Amino acid sequence: LQLQASGGGLVQPGESLRLSCAASGFALAPYAVAWFRQAPGKEREGVSCISSSHFTKDYLDSVKGRFIISKDKANNTVYLQMNSLKPEDTAVYYCATNRGRAACPPQASTQSYNYWGQGTQVTVSS
Numbered sequence: 001l002q003l004q005a006s007g008g009g010l011v012q013p014g015e016s017l018r019l020s021c022a023a024s025g026f027a028l029a030p031y032a033v034a035w036f037r038q039a040p041g042k043e044r045e046g047v048s049c050i051s052s053s054h055f056t057k058d059y060l061d062s063v064k065g066r067f068i069i070s071k072d073k074a075n076n077t078v079y080l081q082m083n084s085l086k087p088e089d090t091a092v093y094y095c096a097t098n099r100g101r102a103a104c105p106p107q108a109s110t111q112s113y114n115y116w117g118q119g120t121q122v123t124v125s126s
Contacts, residue, residue, distance in 0.1 A: 001025040001115065005095045008120030011085055015124075019080040021095030021117055028097060032056075032104045033071065033078040034113060037091035037122075044094070046108020048080060056104050062088070085124045092119040 007019040021033065034049040048069040049058045057069050068081040078095060096113035105112040 003117035005117035005120045008122045010123045016083045021078040023076050029073045031097045032101050033097045035080045036094045039091040049104035051104050052102035087124045090124050094119045
């Protein structure tokens with residue numbers, strides 16, 4: 001059972017990236033999946049979450065209107081489309097899920113998730 005995050009890179013401010021979180025060994029569709037990020041010297045923070053039904057999509061206030069989370073059942077992958085990137089978006093991005101949770105938790109807490117991908121570095125710099 002594994003989550004594999006990919007798609008990070010070095011971009012300039014205003015550019016876009018799409019992160020992917022692919023699951024192996026289990027299906028992502030029945031569960032809420034979240035993206036977190038951690039910048040150097042800072043705590044890991046929740047960026048976005050999508051529920052099993054896709055009905056709920058939560059976003060950190062600072063990324064609302066710029067980031068879009070989606071789930072592709074056929075490819076067993078969750079995506080995070082990141083547009084209009086800013087230097088403050090620079091961080092290692094992690095995807096996570098909990099095979100006992102279909103809904104996004106009220107608070108974006110790392111303790112709500114028990115499966116984590118390895119992280120992918122996003123650097124926004126001119």
